[in-house]
Structures are given as C-alpha cells and as structure tokens.
Amino acid sequence: MDQDSGVASGGSFISLNEHEQRYYSGLHSLCQADTSGNLSSGRVAELFKASQLPPGSLHKVTEVCGAKRLGYFGVPQFYVALKLLAAAQAGLPIRLESVTANLPLPRFAELKNEPEMWHSAGPPITESQGGQSGTAPGSVSWAPSDRSTFRHPEVSLEKKESWCPLRSPSSSPPPSPLTYCSYLYSKQRNGADSQITYEGKPSSQPMSQLEQHSSPSNYRTKPTVEHLTAAGASSAEQLEQQGVVDYSDDDPWRITEEQLEYYTNQFKSLQPDLGALILGGVAKNFFTKSKLPIPELSHIWELSDVDRDGALTFFEFCIAFHLIVARKNGYPLPESLPRTLRPEFMQQDESVPETPESVEHLIVFEDAEVRPSQMDQGIIKRIQPSYSTTKQDLKEESCRQDASLKRVTTSQEKRTLQLDAFPRRPEPPQELEPQMRTRTRPRSYSSTSVEDAMKKAEEPPTPPPRPQKTHSRASSLDLNKLLQQGAPGVKSGWLPPPPALPPRPSTSQVPHFINTPEKIPLNKVQQPNFADFSLFKEEEENNVKSEERGLHRFSPSTEDSPNTSKQDVISVHHNQAPQKPIRKKYHAESQNQDAIPPPAVSHPPTAKPAPKLLSRQRREIQMAIRKNKETNAVLTRLNSELQQQLKETPEQCLSVPSSVG
Amino acid sequence: MAVCIAVIAKENYPLYIRSVPTQNKLKFHYTVHTSLDVVEEKVSTVGKSLGDQRELYLGLLYPTEDYKVYGYVTNSKVKFVIVVDSSNTSLRDNEIRSMFRKLHNSFTDVMCNPFHNPGDPIQSKAFDGIVSGMMVQTG
Numbered sequence: 043m044d045q046d047s048g049v050a051s052g053g054s055f056i057s058l059n060e061h062e063q064r065y066y067s068g069l070h071s072l073c074q075a076d077t078s079g080n081l082s083s084g085r086v087a088e089l090f091k092a093s094q095l096p097p098g099s100l101h102k103v104t105e106v107c108g109a110k111r112l113g114y115f116g117v118p119q120f121y122v123a124l125k126l127l128a129a130a131q132a133g134l135p136i137r138l139e140s141v142t143a144n145l146p147l148p149r150f151a152e153l154k155n156e157p158e159m160w161h162s163a164g165p166p167i168t169e170s171q172g173g174q175s176g177t178a179p180g181s182v183s184w185a186p187s188d189r190s191t192f193r194h195p196e197v198s199l200e201k202k203e204s205w206c207p208l209r210s211p212s213s214s215p216p217p218s219p220l221t222y223c224s225y226l227y228s229k230q231r232n233g234a235d236s237q238i239t240y241e242g243k244p245s246s247q248p249m250s251q252l253e254q255h256s257s258p259s260n261y262r263t264k265p266t267v268e269h270l271t272a273a274g275a276s277s278a279e280q281l282e283q284q285g286v287v288d289y290s291d292d293d294p295w296r297i298t299e300e301q302l303e304y305y306t307n308q309f310k311s312l313q314p315d316l317g318a319l320i321l322g323g324v325a326k327n328f329f330t331k332s333k334l335p336i337p338e339l340s341h342i343w344e345l346s347d348v349d350r351d352g353a354l355t356f357f358e359f360c361i362a363f364h365l366i367v368a369r370k371n372g373y374p375l376p377e378s379l380p381r382t383l384r385p386e387f388m389q390q391d392e393s394v395p396e397t398p399e400s401v402e403h404l405i406v407f408e409d410a411e412v413r414p415s416q417m418d419q420g421i422i423k424r425i426q427p428s429y430s431t432t433k434q435d436l437k438e439e440s441c442r443q444d445a446s447l448k449r450v451t452t453s454q455e456k457r458t459l460q461l462d463a464f465p466r467r468p469e470p471p472q473e474l475e476p477q478m479r480t481r482t483r484p485r486s487y488s489s490t491s492v493e494d495a496m497k498k499a500e501e502p503p504t505p506p507p508r509p510q511k512t513h514s515r516a517s518s519l520d521l522n523k524l525l526q527q528g529a530p531g532v533k534s535g536w537l538p539p540p541p542a543l544p545p546r547p548s549t550s551q552v553p554h555f556i557n558t559p560e561k562i563p564l565n566k567v568q569q570p571n572f573a574d575f576s577l578f579k580e581e582e583e584n585n586v587k588s589e590e591r592g593l594h595r596f597s598p599s600t601e602d603s604p605n606t607s608k609q610d611v612i613s614v615h616h617n618q619a620p621q622k623p624i625r626k627k628y629h630a631e632s633q634n635q636d637a638i639p640p641p642a643v644s645h646p647p648t649a650k651p652a653p654k655l656l657s658r659q660r661r662e663i664q665m666a667i668r669k670n671k672e673t674n675a676v677l678t679r680l681n682s683e684l685q686q687q688l689k690e691t692p693e694q695c696l697s698v699p700s701s702v703g
Numbered sequence: 704m705a706v707c708i709a710v711i712a713k714e715n716y717p718l719y720i721r722s723v724p725t726q727n728k729l730k731f732h733y734t735v736h737t738s739l740d741v742v743e744e745k746v747s748t749v750g751k752s753l754g755d756q757r758e759l760y761l762g763l764l765y766p767t768e769d770y771k772v773y774g775y776v777t778n779s780k781v782k783f784v785i786v787v788d789s790s791n792t793s794l795r796d797n798e799i800r801s802m803f804r805k806l807h808n809s810f811t812d813v814m815c816n817p818f819h820n821p822g823d824p825i826q827s828k829a830f831d832g833i834v835s836g837m838m839v840q841t842g
Contacts, residue, residue: 322815322816322817323817325817326817326818329818330818336818337818337826339818340816340818340819340826340827341827341828343816343817343818344812344816344827344828344829347815347816350811350812350815351815352815352816352817377828
C-alpha cells in the first residue's frame with residue numbers, strides 16, 4: 043500500500059521513517075480527517091500557519107504537494123506537505139526533490155504542547171532510527187490499514203482485533219474528537235518506548251515483538267470486546283472507549299500513589315491492621331455504599347478475591363476498590379483482572395513507594411490518566427455536569443502546562459474527582475461547592491477531603507440547610523403575640539367615636555423612624571414590648587401630659603395613683619433600658635424617651651386634669667390605632683421577607699434534584 | 704461434555720440450570736427434576752448406612768435412551784446434576800468426577816462472595832465460564 047507514501051503528482055516514493063510516520067499521523071488526526079480521508083482545510087491552514095513559515099512558502103507547499111491541484115488535502119498530500127514544511131523550515135527550497143532528503147520534523151508553534159514533547163523525544167530517537175529505514179515501508183504499510191479502519195466507525199470485531207497489534211508501534215490516534223494533545227503525547231511516548239526496545243533488533247523481527255507486546259493488550263481487548271458486544275452497544279463512543287481502553291489498558295487499571303493512599307486509609311478505617319483481612323460481610327457493607335448494583339459488586343468481588351478465601355487482604359481490597367472506582371467512572375468491568383491490577387504486581391508497587399521510579403510511574407500515569415478523565419467526560423454522563431465542567435477546566439489547564447509536577451497534581455486531583463464520585467451521590471447539592479473548592483487545594487488536602495466525604499457518606503446524608511432563622515416561624519409567633527397584645531388594646535380602645543382628633547405627628551414620625559439606619563438587628567420577641575412602649579413615646583412627643591397618662595394607663599402595674607406614676611415612669615424606663623440595644627425603628631424614640639422621663643418625672647402631680655376620661659379614651663384609641671399601624675408595618679415587612687424566601691425556595695428545590703439525579 | 708448442567712438447592716428448586724441451547728430446554732428441566740427423586744433416594748440410603756461419612760459423588764443416577772444423568776450432592780444438600788449425551792461414550796467416570804469437583808469449587812467461590820445471597824440464582828460470571836467450559840461446544 044503505497045497510497046500514502048506515494049505522491050499524487052509524481053508518484054515517487056517517499057520513505058518516511060517510523061518517527062515521522064507517527065508524527066504525521068498525529069498531525070493528521072489533528073486536522074480531523076473526514077470519512078473519505080480528506081483533511082479539513084481549515085485545520086490544515088491552521089497547522090501551516092503554526093509552522094511559522096511565510097505565507098508565500100505555504101502557498102508553494104500547497105501547490106507542490108498537489109493539494110492545490112486536487113482541491114483538497116488527501117493523506118498523501120498532507121504528508122508531502124508536512125515534509126515540505128520541514129524542508130522549508132530547514133531552509134531547503136520547496137520542491138519535490140527536497141522531500142526525499144532526511145529531514146527533521148516540521149516544527150509547529152502553539153499546537154498545544156505536542157511539538158515540544160516531540161522535540162524532546164525526537165532528536166535522540168531519530169539518531170537511533172538511522173539504521174531502521176528498512177522498517178519504514180513495513181510500518182507505513184500498517185498505518186493505512188489502521189486508518190482505513192478508523193474511517194469506518196462500524197468496524198467489525200475482527201478488524202478491531204487485528205487493529206490492536208498494529209496499535210502499539212504506529213501510534214495512530216483513536217478516532218476520538220476529544221482533546222488530542224495528551225493522547226498524542228502519551229501515545230507517542232509509548233510508541234517511543236516500544237521503539238527504543240526495537241532498537242538494535244533486526245527489522246525482520248518487529249512483527250514478533252509486536253505480537254508479544256500486544257498479546258496482553260489483545261487478551262484484554264478480547265474480553266472487553268466481548269463484554270461490549272454483550273452489552274449490545276454500538277455507539278461510536280463505545281468504540282472509542284474500547285479503542286482507548288485497549289491501548290491504555292494499563293493505565294486506568296493501574297493504581298496511583300494517591301489512590302493507594304486513599305485505599306490504605308479506607309482499609310484502616312475498616313481494619314486497622316494492614317496485614318489482616320477484611321471479612322466478607324464487612325467488605326460487603328462497605329462496598330454496598332458505593333451504590334453499584336449487586337451483580338456488579340459480586341463480579342468485582344470475584345475478580346478481587348484472588349485467593350478465594352472470602353476475605354480481602356489489603357491488596358485485594360485495593361483491587362476491589364479500584365475496580366469500583368473505575369466502574370463508577372464508567373469503565374466496563376473486565377472479565378478478568380488486568381495485569382496491572384494483579385496482586386503480585388501491586389505488591390511490587392508497594393515495595394517501592396517513594397522511589398523515583400514511582401515518580402516516573404506517576405508521570406506516565408498522568409498523561410494517560412488525562413485520557414480516562416477525558417473519556418469520562420465524553421462518554422459517561424453519570425457524574426454531575428458540574429463535576430465534568432471542573433474536570434474540563436483542569437484538563438485544559440493541564441494541557442497548557444508542560445509535563446511537570448503541576449500536571450501530576452491536577453491529574454491526581456482528577457483522580458480524586460473520580461474518587462469523589464464514589465461517595466458523592468447521597469450528599470445534597472449544597473455540599474458540592476465546598477467540596478469543589480477543596481479540590482483545587484494541593485494533593486495532601488484532597489485525600490482528607492475525600493475521606494471526610496466518605497465519612498459523610500457513611501452517615502445519613504445531611505438534610506439541606508434549613509431556611510435561615512428569619513421570620514418564617516418566629517414571625518408567626520410574634521404575630522400571635524402581637525395579636526394578643528393588640529387585642530386587649532383594641533378592646534380597651536373600643537370606645538364611642540372620639541371627636542376630631544388633633545393632627546397626628548406620628549405619621550410623619552413613623553417614616554422618619556423607618557428611614558433611620560437599622561443598626562440594631564430586630565428581635566422579634568421584643569416587638570410586642572416595642573409596640574407597647576413605642577406608643578408611650580409617641581404619646582409623649584405629642585402631648586407630655588397625655589403620655590404621662592399613657593404611662594399611667596399602660597404601665598405593667600396599671601395603677602392610676604399619681605404616686606405610682608413615678609414608679610411607672612421608672613419602671614417603664616427600666617423596661618426600656620434593656621431594650622435599647624435591640625431597637626431598630628424606634629431608635630430615635632429612645633432618645634426622645636430619655637429626654638422625656640425627666641420632664642415626666644418633674645411633673646407627675648400635674649397628671650390629674652379634669653377631663654381625664656375623655657382624653658383617656660382618646661389616648662386609648664390613638665394608642666390602639668398606633669399599635670395597629672405598627673403591626674401593619676411589621677406585617678408588611680414580614681410579608682416582603684416571606685415573599686423573598688418563597689422566591690428562593692423553588693430555586694433550591696430545583697437545584698436539589700438536578701444535582702442528585 | 705455435558706449437555707445440561709444444573710444446580711439445585713436444598714429445597715429442590717434450581718439455583719442454576721443451563722443446557723445446550725439447541726436442545727429443548729424444557730426436556731432437560733423435566734429430566735433434572737425427575738432425577739431429584741433418584742438423588743433423594745440415594746442420599747437417604749447412604750445416609751442411614753454410613754452416618755456422617757457420605758459419598759458426595761452419586762454416580763450415574765439413571766440412564767435413558769438418549770442420555771445419562773449423573774448426580775452429586777454437597778454437604779449442604781445442594782445437588783449438582785449433569786446430563787450427558789449417551790452417544791458420548793468416551794466420558795469416563797473420573798472425568799465426570801472431575802467435572803463435579805470443578806463445579807463444586809466454583810460453587811463454593813460463589814457462596815464465598817459476600818454479595819451473593821444463598822438461595823438466590825447464581826449469577827456469577829466465573830461460574831458461567833466454568834460451566835461453559837464443560838458444556839458441549841456447539842457450532
């Protein structure tokens with residue numbers, strides 16, 4: 043199949059070494075080829091621009107590679123174009139002949155960080171690749187068969203299986219529209235690894251090595267294939283997933299340091315001794331909390347209880363937990379334990395927890411782990427949308443940065459995100475925000491937060507926060523009190539209709555009071571007292587004498603004797619003194635009140651005019667009216683607050699099912 | 704190679720029954736059911752004579768013109784029944800015993816699974832796998 047190695051115009055054979063092959067196929071995927079193999083010209087244009095060559099040479103490249111003539115970028119044209127770009131960047135003239143030269147890879151700026159990675163890996167490998175041009179035709183021949191299978195989403199099972207062995211050397215990307223930078227990177231790295239192993243071996247043997255290398259992945263694919271077909275799904279997503287799973291099969295089934303730490307903590311919560319076993323019943327209760335269906339849990343148990351003793355050792359526990367986490371994140375359960383999850387493998391890992399090897403492991407994991415998290419986003423929508431958006435943010439973050447510790451932490455946070463999915467379901471939505479906030483903190487905190495989350499999950503889910511202790515309930519009580527207070531006042535004030543009342547400054551005063559800044563929080567319980575004593579104050583402002591009489595009348599002792607009027611005043615004053623910090627509206631009144639008792643005290647004896655009855659009645663009525671007005675004001679305030687609450691609660695009600703469901 | 708494999712609970716209801724799909728399943732269900740009587744008979748006679756030591760493998764329960772039925776009972780009175788094609792004469796007793804042993808092992812693994820409630824139908828993939836391995840491979 044010289045289709046892609048040939049050139050449309052000249053038909054001359056271009057040999058691409060494996061390295062270039064991989065790079066080009068990666069770029070090819072970037073340009074999002076459609077089913078016929080043609081590349082979207084927009085993408086290609088972007089790519090060319092990224093090569094930072096002058097537009098004139100870009101035009102020339104397009105012309106020479108034959109795309110201009112054809113009108114589109116087919117695969118061969120694209121490859122030739124890439125070669126020409128490399129040539130141009132190297133300073134060679136853009137001509138077909140320059141394509142045959144042994145060129146470095148074309149450099150593209152700001153294509154996520156793929157070229158940087160490549161260049162770090164590129165030079166040493168190209169050197170080693172010097173003697174391997176013989177493999178190039180072979181490798182090239184593999185690639186088109188890969189790509190042809192890519193084109194058609196409805197790939198048959200056999201094709202898929204033949205696909206797998208070809209995967210590992212030619213890191214052709216899976217047909218996934220997800221962010222491909224990290225895909226490519228990790229794939230290329232894996233390809234680089236395999237390449238390094240191939241180095242020094244005769245070119246006739248790459249196939250056998252591939253067989254060996256791919257046999258475990260093949261083994262794993264077959265069950266997953268069966269599993270998938272058994273599930274009956276034929277969506278492209280499943281295909282992608284399967285494709286990615288078989289390629290990165292190690293990585294989702296590999297337990298990271300942080301996960302191990304988390305599992306250890308969980309194990310300790312069940313069984314403090316790490317060397318001891320967790321009994322089946324205990325484990326059952328624990329894993330049932332994950333809310334997975336029982337048959338799946340049963341299957342997970344079968345997979346993880348390797349020694350078949352009905353109890354879990356620490357490693358078995360980790361395996362089980364990891365499978366649960368993977369299942370929660372949407373991975374299909376494997377038919378048998380993946381290689382990297384086997385206990386002996388894990389025991390190896392255990393023995394080297396803090397060495398640089400593990401750091402290397404981490405770096406390898408994270409790149410591929412980005413992929414599972416991407417898969418999660420793309421494929422399974424079980425996890426709440428809020429989570430997926432945060433994952434995407436993290437993903438984008440990680441894509442921009444270089445392979446560094448930061449990336450490790452973000453990917454591990456992603457893993458904790460995925461872990462968080464485990465206990466998160468029973469929790470109400472209000473707890474989402476604090477949890478999400480904790481995720482952005484560094485690693486050391488995230489495990490504890492997840493632990494706490496686990497503990498929360500163990501307890502019954504906390505109910506949504508009650509509405510603030512505002513007026514909803516207290517108001518009713520206060521209303522009752524007010525009404526009670528108001529009733530006798532009304533009753534007592536119900537007298538024959540009084541003559542024309544003097545103009546009331548209270549109406550002007552009341553708004554004045556309303557406008558005063560509300561420094562003091564309103565204590566509803568005290569309101570009835572407010573009502574009582576505020577009436578006093580207003581009366582006093584209007585008419586000192588009448589207020590005195592009011593004091594007479596409405597003092598708690600309700601004694602009419604002038605001798606007690608002082609007491610009344612004082613008692614009123616005392617009663618008002620503790621209320622001073624609580625007053626809201628009637629702030630100004632208190633000041634008035636302070637001013638008034640002294641004059642009130644000064645002439646108690648004058649509180650005995652003849653027309654006492656009339657004025658008394660008048661006063662009563664006025665007070666009653668004022669009381670009613672105040673209650674009205676209070677009620678209107680309450681009403682407005684309740685309405686606000688009413689508006690808020692449906693929003694809460696809506697948010698609760700959307701976050702739980 | 705078995706044609707039908709069944710696991711029957713102590714209360715004589717099937718926990719697991721699986722037969723070669725080409726054959727009439729109902730026929731096998733009926734056969735297994737009738738074989739239970741024979742099992743009971745064997746168990747009762749053996750129990751009386753030997754006391755606690757009981758042979759788990761019951762051997763050929765009864766032959767019919769089409770097939771042979773073998774039985775095996777565990778200590779918890781769970782019965783395994785294997786129906787074998789009569790034409791398949793190459794199967795020796797030892798092979799049948801080994802089949803039963805495998806079944807028993809697999810069954811204990813299922814029982815050890817804390818997520819499995821005894822008395823529920825067996826839904827273990829591992830168990831299914833072993834049974835499939837023993838069944839006649841039909842094209």
